[in-house]
Amino acid sequence: MELLKKTFRWFGPSFGVPLQNIKELGINGIVTACHQVPTGEVWPTETIAALKAEIESHDMEWVVVESVNIHKAIKYGLPERDAYIQNYIETLKNLAENKIYTVCYNFMQLIDWTRTDLNYQLPTGAISLLYDPLAIAAFDLFILKRNNAKAVYDAGIIKRAEVYFNGMDAQGRLDLEKTILAGMPGSKEPISMEVFKSTLEEVSQIGREQLKENLAYFLRAVIPEAEKLGVKMAIHPDDPPFSVFGIPRIASTYEDLQFIINSYPSPCNGLTFCSGSLGAIASNDLPKIIQDFGKQIHFIHLRNITRENEGRFYEAAHLDGSIPMGRVMLQILKEQLRRHENGLEGVAIPIRPDHGHLLLDDKKRKDQFYPGYSLLGRAKGMAELHGLEIGLREVLLKQL
Numbered sequence: 001m002e003l004l005k006k007t008f009r010w011f012g013p014s015f016g017v018p019l020q021n022i023k024e025l026g027i028n029g030i031v032t033a034c035h036q037v038p039t040g041e042v043w044p045t046e047t048i049a050a051l052k053a054e055i056e057s058h059d060m061e062w063v064v065v066e067s068v069n070i071h072k073a074i075k076y077g078l079p080e081r082d083a084y085i086q087n088y089i090e091t092l093k094n095l096a097e098n099k100i101y102t103v104c105y106n107f108m109q110l111i112d113w114t115r116t117d118l119n120y121q122l123p124t125g126a127i128s129l130l131y132d133p134l135a136i137a138a139f140d141l142f143i144l145k146r147n148n149a150k151a152v153y154d155a156g157i158i159k160r161a162e163v164y165f166n167g168m169d170a171q172g173r174l175d176l177e178k179t180i181l182a183g184m185p186g187s188k189e190p191i192s193m194e195v196f197k198s199t200l201e202e203v204s205q206i207g208r209e210q211l212k213e214n215l216a217y218f219l220r221a222v223i224p225e226a227e228k229l230g231v232k233m234a235i236h237p238d239d240p241p242f243s244v245f246g247i248p249r250i251a252s253t254y255e256d257l258q259f260i261i262n263s264y265p266s267p268c269n270g271l272t273f274c275s276g277s278l279g280a281i282a283s284n285d286l287p288k289i290i291q292d293f294g295k296q297i298h299f300i301h302l303r304n305i306t307r308e309n310e311g312r313f314y315e316a317a318h319l320d321g322s323i324p325m326g327r328v329m330l331q332i333l334k335e336q337l338r339r340h341e342n343g344l345e346g347v348a349i350p351i352r353p354d355h356g357h358l359l360l361d362d363k364k365r366k367d368q369f370y371p372g373y374s375l376l377g378r379a380k381g382m383a384e385l386h387g388l389e390i391g392l393r394e395v396l397l398k399q400l
Contacts, residue, residue, distance in 0.1 A: 001340045001397075002348040004300070004332070004389055006382060007031050007063050009352055009373065010055075016368025017375050019058040025379050029063035030055045031104075031352055040071035042087045045094040052098055063350045064299050065095060066104040067236070070218065072199070075107060076206055077214045085218060089225045096229040102350065104272045104299050106236040107215050109203045109247045111181070111191065113239040118179050118371040120314055127358035129372055130314040131240055131280075137161035138168075139176055140245055144193075146200065152246040182371065200245060208248035215250060216263035226268040234270045234298040235260055237277040241284070242311060252281065254289055261296055270296040273332075276303035276354055279323040280313050286323065287331040294335035298346070301354035302328070302385055315355050315372065318381040319388065329388050333396050353381030 007029035008022045022030070034043045034051060055062045068091055071084040092103065106112060116135035120128045137157050140149045142165040150158060168176070181190035206214075219233075226233050241252030250256055261269060271293055278284045290297065304321030305313045319325050332349070339347045356377025358366055366374070 001336060001393075003393075004336070004351040005029050005063060005348040006386065007350045007352040008378065008382070009066060009354075011035065011370055011373065015370055015373065016365055017373070019055065019060065021375055023058050023060060025382065027382070028060055029350055030060050031064045031066045031350070032062065033065055033067055039069040040073070040084050040087060043068070043091040043094055045097055048094055048098045048100070052100070062100055064102045064104055064234075065100060066299075068092070068095075068103050068105055070105060070107060072202075074218050075109060075211070075214060076202065077210065077217070081214075081217075082221075085221045089222060092222070092226060092229055092231050096231055101230050102232050102234060102298050104234045104236055106238070107211075107218075107251060108238050108249075109206075109211070110196070110199055110245065114180060114244050115182075115371070116176060116179055118182065122314075122357070126377070127363070127366075128315045129355065131312065133157075133311040134161055134164050135176060136180070136244060138165040139180055141165070143173060143177055144197070144200075144245075146197075146245065149246075152243075200247070203247055206248075208250060211248055212250050212259060215260065219260070219264040219269055223264045223266050223269045227266055230268075232268050232270055232298040234272040236272040236301070237274050239274070239277040240280045240311070240313075241277055242281065252278070253284060254292075257289065257293055261293065267295070270298040272299040272301060273297045274301040274303075274354060275323050275325070275328055276301065276305050276315070279305055280307065280311075282307060282322070287327045290328065290331040290335060294331075294338065297335065297349065300332065300349055300351040302351060303354035303381070315357070317357065318353060318384045325385075326388065326392065329385070330392050330396065333389065333393055337396065351385070353378045353385055356381050 006027050008027045009031040010017060010022060012035060034047050037043050037047065052062045073081045073084050115129045116132045117130035120130035122128050137153050138161040140146055141158065141161055178190055181196055223233065235251055238249040238252045241249055243249055251260060257271060273290060275286055278289065279286055302318065304316040304318050304323045304325055306316040307313045307322040336347050355372035356374050358374045359376045362374040362376045
């Protein structure tokens with residue numbers, strides 16, 4: 001039975017991680033995107049081909065696209081959404097023409113992900129990422145000063161957020177603002193406060209049910225075309241998987257994933273299983289999600305988080321933290337075995353170590369890295385996950 005396909009996300013040479021470095025780690029698959037093409041525009045086949053050729057020149061394969069970002073007109077159901085959906089389909093056609101058949105995407109609103117501290121120091125001295133809902137409330141209430149923000153928080157949180165805010169100096173407040181506005185993978189520059197405010201106001205008009213319908217509309221239009229091309233779409237869960245700034249989340253729970261799959265049942269309408277995103281909610285049973293939705297899992301992100309009180313969490317080492325990574329990996333291997341025994345394709349599911357601590361010499365060049373995407377931290381994570389896979393595989397196969 002084939003091993004999981006080891007992959008690394010690569011943002012391009014300007015992010016401090018050359019392809020040759022990744023190759024030396026034993027990685028055989030690259031996860032990347034045409035970051036230079038603005039969201040909503042068609043990715044030219046020549047641009048795709050050039051990036052693919054660069055990767056292949058290092059004897060690696062462009063395995064997964066992460067991400068073909070979805071234009072806000074589609075997310076918000078604006079009149080021009082059909083034109084942007086057609087652009088999206090044209091991009092899928094150009095990817096298929098270049099023999100790239102797995103696309104990770106998300107339907108997150110406002111910003112792609114949210115953290116409140118990008119330099120959270122662990123007891124080991126390693127640097128991690130932290131999400132603190134109290135810091136979110138302080139930013140929302142006293143820095144952003146959003147209209148009606150108080151309606152989102154109870155009186156106790158508002159009082160504690162004010163104490164939190166008053167305890168920060170000017171630099172601390174500026175750092176919090178920059179950190180929250182940095183949630184756009186593929187760019188080192190945070191979005192501006194003006195763009196954030198205007199987008200938040202726009203998104204705030206859309207309720208949860210409307211947002212779900214907008215996603216379903218997108219899937220009903222795109223998945224039939226993806227089927228013709230053989231392209232597998234894999235939605236990434238929301239990160240974090242609960243409401244931020246009062247904005248609804250629609251890809252966070254077992255029920256959410258079931259809705260997405262049922263919106264247009266198809267092998268091409270699938271999931272990116274992200275243990276860290278789904279695992280931030282303690283009630284999400286990750287092994288059960290893999291067991292029940294395994295047929296639809298086309299891509300895997302494995303990372304661990306340590307859940308603390310009231311929704312606070314930080315990125316832990318890949319085999320530590322609150323997520324039972326051994327049970328998660330075992331269920332992934334069982335899904336592989338099911339595919340293998342039934343003669344199905346996709347046994348070598350692409351997997352990447354998601355996020356990684358800032359360690360050792362990487363600290364000297366931290367400004368070259370995108371938060372969570374250092375070289376050594378992810379290399380350590382990949383080694384740990386690969387060892388876990390090999391050990392559990394031996395146990396599983398002996399039981400047969």
